Amino acid sequence: MDLKVPPFAVILIPLLLSHIWTGGDAAHSPSPSPKPAPAARGTAPPVARGPAPPVARGGRSTLDPRQLTALQSIGLSTTRDPCALPSPHDNATACDNAAPFRHLVSLRLANCSPDVDLSSTALSALSTLRSLSLLHCPIPAPRRLPTPFASSLRSFSCVSSLRRLTGVWLSRLVNLTDLAVVDVPISTSSPAVVLSQMHHLRSLTISRANLSGGLPHHWHNVDLVHLDLSSNTLKGPIPSSISVLGYLETLNLSSNGLAGTLPDSIGDLVFLKNASFSQNSLSGPIPTSISQLSNLTHLDLSSNQFNGSIPRFLSEMKELKFLNLENNNFQGVIPFNTTSIKKLEVLKVRGNSDLCYNHTLLSSKMKLGIAPCDKYGLPVSPPPDKSSKSDSDYSDDDGEDDDNGDAKKRSGGHHGPSKLVLGVAIGLSCLVFLVIFLICLSRVCG
Ligand SMILES: *[C@@H]1O[C@H](CO)[C@@H](O)[C@H](O)[C@H]1NC(C)=O
Ligand SMILES: *[C@@H]1O[C@H](CO)[C@@H](O)[C@H](O)[C@H]1NC(C)=O
Ligand SMILES: *[C@@H]1O[C@H](CO)[C@@H](O)[C@H](O)[C@H]1NC(C)=O
Ligand SMILES: *[C@@H]1O[C@H](CO)[C@@H](O)[C@H](O)[C@H]1NC(C)=O
Ligand SMILES: *[C@@H]1O[C@H](CO)[C@@H](O)[C@H](O)[C@H]1NC(C)=O
Ligand SMILES: *[C@@H]1O[C@H](CO)[C@@H](O)[C@H](O)[C@H]1NC(C)=O
Ligand SMILES: *[C@@H]1O[C@H](CO)[C@@H](O)[C@H](O)[C@H]1NC(C)=O
Ligand SMILES: *[C@@H]1O[C@H](CO)[C@@H](O)[C@H](O)[C@H]1NC(C)=O
Ligand SMILES: *[C@@H]1O[C@H](CO)[C@@H](O)[C@H](O)[C@H]1NC(C)=O
Numbered sequence: 001m002d003l004k005v006p007p008f009a010v011i012l013i014p015l016l017l018s019h020i021w022t023g024g025d026a027a028h029s030p031s032p033s034p035k036p037a038p039a040a041r042g043t044a045p046p047v048a049r050g051p052a053p054p055v056a057r058g059g060r061s062t063l064d065p066r067q068l069t070a071l072q073s074i075g076l077s078t079t080r081d082p083c084a085l086p087s088p089h090d091n092a093t094a095c096d097n098a099a100p101f102r103h104l105v106s107l108r109l110a111n112c113s114p115d116v117d118l119s120s121t122a123l124s125a126l127s128t129l130r131s132l133s134l135l136h137c138p139i140p141a142p143r144r145l146p147t148p149f150a151s152s153l154r155s156f157s158c159v160s161s162l163r164r165l166t167g168v169w170l171s172r173l174v175n176l177t178d179l180a181v182v183d184v185p186i187s188t189s190s191p192a193v194v195l196s197q198m199h200h201l202r203s204l205t206i207s208r209a210n211l212s213g214g215l216p217h218h219w220h221n222v223d224l225v226h227l228d229l230s231s232n233t234l235k236g237p238i239p240s241s242i243s244v245l246g247y248l249e250t251l252n253l254s255s256n257g258l259a260g261t262l263p264d265s266i267g268d269l270v271f272l273k274n275a276s277f278s279q280n281s282l283s284g285p286i287p288t289s290i291s292q293l294s295n296l297t298h299l300d301l302s303s304n305q306f307n308g309s310i311p312r313f314l315s316e317m318k319e320l321k322f323l324n325l326e327n328n329n330f331q332g333v334i335p336f337n338t339t340s341i342k343k344l345e346v347l348k349v350r351g352n353s354d355l356c357y358n359h360t361l362l363s364s365k366m367k368l369g370i371a372p373c374d375k376y377g378l379p380v381s382p383p384p385d386k387s388s389k390s391d392s393d394y395s396d397d398d399g400e401d402d403d404n405g406d407a408k409k410r411s412g413g414h415h416g417p418s419k420l421v422l423g424v425a426i427g428l429s430c431l432v433f434l435v436i437f438l439i440c441l442s443r444v445c446g
Contacts, residue, residue: 064101070125075116076109096128103128112137112161120144130154134161141165145172158184167193174198177223180205191229192216199223207231207252215258219244228252230276235259238282243268254278254300261285267292276300278324286311298322302348305329310355315340326369327351333377334370337361354379 062083063071071078071093083095083102094106104126109116112134120142127148134157141162155178158165165181167188173179174197182205188194190213191206203226211229214236224245230252237260238253248269258280266272267289278300285308286301296317302324309332314323323344331354341347341362349355350369356379359372371379 062102063095064103066125067104067128070122071104073122074109074118075113094131105129106131106133108133108135109137109161110135112139114139118142118162120146123149127152131156133157135159137161138163141169145169147172151175154178156180158182160184167191170194171197176201178203181207181209183208185210189213190216191234192218196220202226204228215239215242215253217241222246224248225271226250229256231255233257237261238263238266238277240265242266245269246271248272249295250274252276253280256280258282262287262290264289266290269293270295272296273319274298277304278302280304282306284308286314288313290314291317293317295319300324301328303327307331310334310349321345324348325352330355332356333358333373334362334368338363341366356380 062081068078068082071082076082082093082104092106092108093104095102096105105128107126107129108131109118116137116139118137118139118141123142124146127146129149129152132153132155136159138161141164150172151174153173154176156173156176157178157180159180160183162184164185164187167186167190170179170181170186171194176198177200179198179201180203186194186206186209188211191211192213194206195201195204195216196218197220199220200223201221202223204221204224205226205228207228208231211232211234213234215229215234215238217239219241222244225247227245227248227250231254234253234256236258238258240263242251242263243265246268249271251269251272252274254276255278258277259282261284262277262282264287266275266287270292272293273295274297276298279302282301282304283306286306288311290296290299291311291313294317297319299314299320299322303326305328306325307329310325310330312335314320315335315337321344323346326348328351330349330352334349334355334357336347336357338361347368352370355370356373356377357366357368357370362368364372371381374380
């Protein structure tokens with residue numbers, strides 16, 4: 001029996017097939033997608049992957065045998081030469097080029113199993129390490145840090161690893177230039193315990209580490225460029241001696257219990273780009289010296305008790321892009337007009353009940369979350385509080401056309417149409433399979 005394809009199918013089938021091949025994948029159709037590849041199955045062998053490359057150079061590791069043993073004792077797989085590139089998986093190693101044996105200079109352990117054992121003995125054999133990085137390795141910290149290892153290390157990063165640390169333990173890493181401890185509790189009486197012997201630090205992050213005590217009055221780390229002590233339990237004032245950190249570009253002291261005023265000496269940190277003091281108990285005015293920070297792009301003073309008026313120089317700072325002053329006790333007229341506010345990408349001022357804007361200079365469409373001023377510079381009425389948090393933050397994205405933006409949100413974006421396309425795609429796929437099945441069936445029967 002001859003296979004008779006009805007004329008409409010001649011047109012429909014290629015159309016449907018092309019639809020599936022282009023659109024079926026994107027629609028995540030649950031049916032097996034009929035890619036034009038199946039013909040190759042069985043004829044072409046799978047891509048040859050070969051056995052794992054043997055340990056380099058005639059089956060022997062190029063790594064110092066003592067260090068190879070140390071890596072094995074830690075629990076690291078050494079079936080591949082740790083000095084061969086690329087490093088296996090998550091666990092990265094790097095070696096120097098010494099002869100006859102190379103030495104480990106960098107080690108990164110990630111997502112360790114609990115039986116990994118970072119012993120003091122292993123570390124003594126690894127005293128050539130410059131960089132040690134631990135990510136999600138909640139194993140116990142080695143009790144003792146062998147001196148040669150401790151003093152050769154330049155970079156130490158410990159994120160959600162080693163369960164808990166002490167300030168004294170960390171302070172033994174005297175030659176560090178980079179130290180990052182995140183999500184690991186550190187017990188110590190003050191950051192000074194950790195820092196006072198580290199004279200070469202350039203980058204310091206100790207965050208979400210339950211770090212307690214006050215900020216140091218004497219800093220021994222004048223090369224610091226990046227200082228992040230956010231999300232700890234630091235107390236007391238910001239000492240004016242912080243200005244000795246003359247190369248600072250990032251200063252993040254957010255989410256602590258710091259109190260007192262911002263010292264005037266902050267204006268000496270002329271390289272400062274990003275500064276956050278948010279979520280502390282800081283008070284008093286914004287110091288005038290901040291106007292000297294010509295590279296400042298990001299200033300966050302939110303959720304403190306700062307008061308006084310918002311100084312005009314903030315609207316004249318050339319690099320400033322992000323300014324968050326919300327949830328403080330600022331008062332008076334904000335010093336921005338339509339031109340100067342546009343230079344900022346983000347301005348947040350809500351949560352300051354005595355703050356207002358000049359309605360001849362700024363439109364209410366900005367949705368700043370504060371009231372307009374009367375002629376005395378006082379808010380005319382309590383700020384409209386119906387708008388959601390994001391609505392009341394001024395930002396470039398939703399600045400001008402609020403009506404337009406709201407309309408977009410209400411229409412539900414492109415979810416509706418994409419669901420429709422998915423449904424049609426699935427429906428058409430089923431139809432095509434039915435047609436193909438029928439054709440095959442008619443062939444078999446004929
Ligand atoms: C990395 O090494 C640790 C032990 O050092 C091991 O538990 C973990 O499974 C390794 N991860 C990968 C992806 O190889
Ligand atoms: C610290 O590093 C310097 C080079 O930056 C080196 O000369 C010195 O020996 C190191 N100190 C220790 C105790 O290893
Ligand atoms: C955090 O530090 C305080 C003392 O400052 C201590 O009582 C508390 O147990 C510590 N919390 C953790 C999780 O280590
Ligand atoms: C600002 O930054 C530029 C480049 O990022 C730098 O050359 C300049 O010295 C900085 N100015 C100040 C006052 O720090
Ligand atoms: C400061 O740290 C907090 C929390 O770690 C983070 O969310 C924020 O982005 C940081 N800000 C700056 C300016 O680095
Ligand atoms: C510094 O601030 C800018 C502008 O807000 C931001 O894009 C950048 O990620 C921040 N950098 C750091 C290190 O916090
Ligand atoms: C700011 O608050 C302090 C008390 O914290 C107060 O002495 C001072 O007068 C206030 N300044 C202004 C301008 O309200
Ligand atoms: C807007 O404010 C800026 C900065 O304060 C100022 O230089 C400029 O003259 C003001 N423009 C108008 C139109 O008021
Ligand atoms: C608002 O701005 C106009 C025009 O610059 C000015 O005349 C007026 O005094 C300002 N009002 C307040 C309350 O500052």
